[in-house]
Amino acid sequence: MELIADILLVAGALGAGFYCFVLARRLTRFNDLESGVGGAVAVLSAQVDDLVRTLGAAQQAAGASSGSLEALTTRAEEVARRLELLVASMHDLPAEDATHRPPPERRPAPGPDRDTGPETPVFARRTR
Template identity: 45%
Template sequence: MGILADIAIGSGALLAAAYCMLLSRRLRAFTRLDGDVGRAIALLSKQVDQLTQALSAAEAGSAARERVLREQITAAEQAARRLELLMAADRPHAGKTTAAPPSADWSDASAEFEPLDRARAPEQRLRMTRTRTGTRA
């Protein structure tokens, strides 16, 4: 009986030693992982800073491009208005049978006369020209 008790105690000690070795290996792996995780976090933080700087540079560049594009759109709209005015003024008068002097169209004093606002002048002239020539309003 004493020999069986000694064998049980010996085997328990061997199992405890094996378990301690297993825990020791896990602890070393965790320590290495902690160092690797710290390096990974530092690397990710640096990348976030770089991406933030790149994003702010891209925003500044897009704001400048937006301003230039808006100016170009405004210039294009003004050019389109001028072209519409030129096309409307150059279009032959549909439905007229007799040729009247060009001043005859504009010489009649109408009650609809109102001074042109400088900012809206091209649209108002185009509207008046279309009304007088009978084209689309």
């Protein structure tokens, strides 16, 4: 009986040793830097560094754009104020009526007894 118990005890110890050996190999493959989780962690770490750099560049670009947009907005507000003043000053001008227009210039009509001199050329525009 003791012999059978010793044999079972040795077999259990060998089985546990083999199981530990298999687990150790799996763990080394799991932590391998090229193909395992270690590699994935290394790749993710590199990507995080790239994202941090890209985010910093994007923040700088956004700051510059914000500054230029603020300057343009201020300039547009100033121009709008000037335009409002111009429009307000246009309301102060008297309205032009037909009665206030100066009479058109009258030229004497050429007649047979008047010497008109050389003929003046007439320029006309054509519309298409």
